[in-house]
Each structure stands twice: as structure tokens, then as C-alpha cells.
Amino acid sequence: MSSLPKILEFNKAFVENEDFVQYRTTKFPDKKMVILACMDTRLLELLPKAMNIKNGETKLIKNAGAIVSHPFGSIMRSILIAVYELEADEVYVIGHHDCGMLKHSATSLLEKSQERGVSSETIEMLTHAGIDLEAWLKGFSTVEESVENSVEMIKKHPLFSSEIPVHGLVIDPGTGKLDVVVDGLKDS
Secondary structure (H helix, E strand, C coil), rough: CCCCCHHHHHHHHHHHCHHHHHHHHCCCCCEEEEEECCCCCHHHHHHHHHHHCCCCCCCEEEEECCCCCCCCCHHHHHHHHHHCCCCCCCCEEEEEECCEEECCCCHHHHHHCCCCCCCCHHHHHHHHHHCHHHHHHCCECCCHHHHHHHHHHHCCCCCCCCCCCCEEEEEECCCCCCEEEEEECCCC
């Protein structure tokens, strides 16, 4: 059953009661930072609380694993826009322990996609078209290594200023403890 009817019912009351007023802010992050974090549900409220971040204080980009997988993909584009158009002057890449992308298998995802109706012919067609599904869907061996790789991809991007620090951290999704993997102030 879809959640849409309940969401719309709640939203109607939210707007009518003007509950949105407490969330008003500008498009510019008050703390002038952009965060790339994993989309893990445990981090939805925990990550901002663990970093003392409130609504309007940061740009938050989320994806599976907090990974910058392509230098000219949507994640890198979003980081560049946050820095150059929205006045962020620090970047944080934050992975987490017990991540679903840790040792993730493309095979498992492809099998599950077939169970939900994607045909084996479609998968074969993509493979024959030169798309390396194994590479595109693969996970990582350690969260620290993944964070380091994403930090390096950002720092080495030809459109990214070397004046902007890029930090890499790992958060514990049970406690909120942050560990520094890359200190962008020391490694610049």
C-alpha cells in the first residue's frame, strides 16, 4: 500500500496550520558547508544532531555510501554548485560503519531486480551495450577507504578550488561518534 494518501493528508494540515514557519531559511547555508553523506535511514536525524547542524545551516547531499563515483556525475555537480553558487566553503564526506555498500555485490542487486520484474534480457542488453554493471553497482571494502577515495575525487576535480578544504569522516550509526579519516585543513 502506498504512503502517498497519508502523506498528502498530513501535508494539508501542515500547510493549513502553518507548521512550515519554523523551517523558513534561505538557500545559502549559514555554516557555509556542504555534506555528502550516506542515505542510511539511521543518519536522517542522527547525523545533523551529532554535528550540531540545524535547518538552514548546511547543504546536504545523500546517496548510497556517500560515494563520488564519477567526476562529472550529479554528486560532483551538486558539490560544485554548493561551493560556487551557494557560498559553501568547506566540504565534508561522511561515511558510516555498518554501511549497506560495504562489500555490496552487484550480483545480489541484479538478482533482486529480476525478482521485481526486470528481465534478464534487459540486463544482457545493458552488458552488451558496454555498461559494466559490476563496476557501476559495486560496493567498497572499507568505509575509510571509500571516504578517502571520494575526498580525493573532489579535491582533484579540475573545477574544484584547492582553497576549499575537503574533510572525510566516518560516523557510528549507533552512537553518533565521528572519526576523522581526512582532515582537510592538514591535508591541503
